[in-house]
Amino acid sequence: DWAARGSAGGRFGEVEALVLQIGFGEYLHQLISALPMSQNEMLRPGDLGISEAAASLAEDSEVRLFLDHGNTAETRVALARALGEGAVPDEAFDEETLDMIRAQFRAFTADRIAPHAHRWHLEDKLIPIETVREMANLGVFGVCIGEEFGGLGLGKTAMCLVSEELSRGWICAGSLGTRSEIAAELIGENGTPEQKAKWLPRLADGSVLPTAVFTEPDTGSDLASVSTRAARQEDGSWQIRGAKTWITHAARADLMTVLCRTDTGTPGYGGLSMLLAEKTRGTDAAPFPDPGIEGSEIEVLGYRGMKEYALGFDGFPVAADGLLGGIEGQGFKQLMRTFESARIQTAARAVGVGWNAFDLGLSYALERRQFGKPLIAFPRVADKLALMVTELVMARELTYSAARHKDKGERCDIEAGMAKLLAARVAWTNADNALQIHGGNGYALEYPVSRVLCDARILNIFEGAGEIQAQVIGRGTLRAQA
Structure with a gap:
């Protein structure tokens, strides 16, 4: 699509052709030999039981053209030279x-x-x-x-x-x-x-300014295990209790979208709801001034500027109209x-x-x-x-x-x-x-x-x-x- 748009607009020149040539050559090599999943993890066709399919792909004449002439020393030098002269891909x-x-x-x-x-x-x-x-x-x-x-x-x-x-x-x-x-x-x-x-x-x-309050100390990708609880009060409002972590921009935020368990009798995703929890915007002197919430900063290598926090809730109040959609048990589906x-x-x-x-x-x-x-x-x-x-x-x-x-x-x-x-x-x-x-x-x-x-x-x-x-x-x- 990128090449087609550029070609139709008269913008598909040497740099674009080199990028396409090198890119297809490199990724076809990876598909046929091994995909780098991380620095020391390679996913090979044999790991998936598709060695024959990979070998067959390598024999395709058009694929072979990219394998032999795509990502080569000559094409890389030509592209680097153009980049050094100020060229930018479309x-x-x-x-x-x-x-x-x-x-x-x-x-x-x-x-x-x-x-x-x-x-x-x-x-x-x-x-x-x-x-x-x-x-x-x-x-x-x-x-x-x-x-x-x-x-x-x-x-x-x-x-x-x-x-x-x-x-x-x-x-x-x-x-x-x-x-x-x-x-x-x-x-x-x-x-x-x-x-x-x-x-x-x-x-x-x-x-x-909002912040997403989903992750917990023992729960990252496994959201079904969220344990932070929200209990409905007699007046219809909610109170949140539990711990959350890796909450971005939490002190400055005015609104928290909190994934929590409102039905402790229903395990897994079914007992989770999303609350819209209003809070007071914090300051340097008082980052979390509201009752029922406290936070500590997590010092990080990068991704600074908003700051990361671990939060503790102990009876933090949420208004009765704070249940997202007004229906319990929909939090996970809403988040998904x-x-x-x-x-x-x-x-x-x-x-x-x-x-x-x-x-x-x-x-x-x-x-x-x-x-x-x-x-x-x-x-x-x-x-x-x-x-x-x-x-x-x-x-x-x-x-x-x-x-x-x-x-x-x-x-x-x-x-x-x-x-x-x-x-x-x-x-x-x-x-x-x-x-x-x-x-x-x-x-x-x-x-x-x-x-x-x-x-x-x-x-x-x-x-x-x-x-x-x-x-x-x-x-x-x-x-x-x-």
Whole structure:
């Protein structure tokens, strides 16, 4: 689709052809020989009982052409040379609105995010509220919220663009919008008319900042084991008791979407409900001023700017109208409906982080000279840069393909999982390669690439760990073939 769009628009040139050639050559090699699942995990055809099918694929004449002439030293050098001269693979959408969104947020990120991101990271403080307000004024928090509720009424593809461009400056900036998008989808898809009227306009204009309160100390991906309880009181309100952890932006948030057990007699998913729990926005002096809630900060390597917290609830009150949708026992189903969007947005953030790593690596390779020539002139460095941009294009297009499926109302759990799995891997690989290009300097905190490496690492963990994504993809593929 990417190549077809570019070709139809007269934008499919040498760089695009090289990216396509290298990408197909590399991924066909992986399919036939082994897929890298992690640094020391290779999934081989024999592990799946498909060795004969892989061998047959390798004999196909068109496949053979890519295997022999796709990802070669010559094509990588040619692509690296073009990149060094300022060439950029086509990124146009042929949709004026989407192209304008990319240009707008690229300019905003270059002016308001990128120049400050590394200092904000090193200071390990919350992203300045003034920056949050600027993002709100641009509509970041209401991209997918309907116009009738004060949002922009755009789709997931537009949100991916916003997330990618902001994350290219700093992952925290890209993640702020995702927080609101997921909360808005939970409420928009499942809330009562009153809940939608109360919360969606305030989420859209950024006056309410949400946080997702799902994970527990002993419960990560296994949400059926959630043990935090909410008991209904005589007046119809609720009180929450239990512990949650890895809660992003919790102190500053005004609204918590809390997955908790409202029916202790029903095990597993059936006893879970989602509560919309209002809280007072915290300050540095009093991060959690409300009674019934306390929190402690979890110090982290990267993904700073919103801060992570462990929360303890001891009778925290929630209004009677805080039960999402007004029906108990629907919490897990309500949350599951957001997983596709969450994973697509995480993939978009990963693509942005991957581009940030590539930008830093390319810039350093052009400026740094050793033995009388720039680093990019050395084959191993050129190879890294060529593969970095090739895999980024592949991950980006897979991400936007999943987003387009979502915008059409089509089921896309497999596509979303594939996009998230690949993009997270590419972001980490690119960050690692960019740091390697920097050599010892990359290991110094003063160099932004050190931050990008730390930020990239989280992408293969949250919103579904890589192992979970692979399981979802495998199970879904088998189900589709049954």
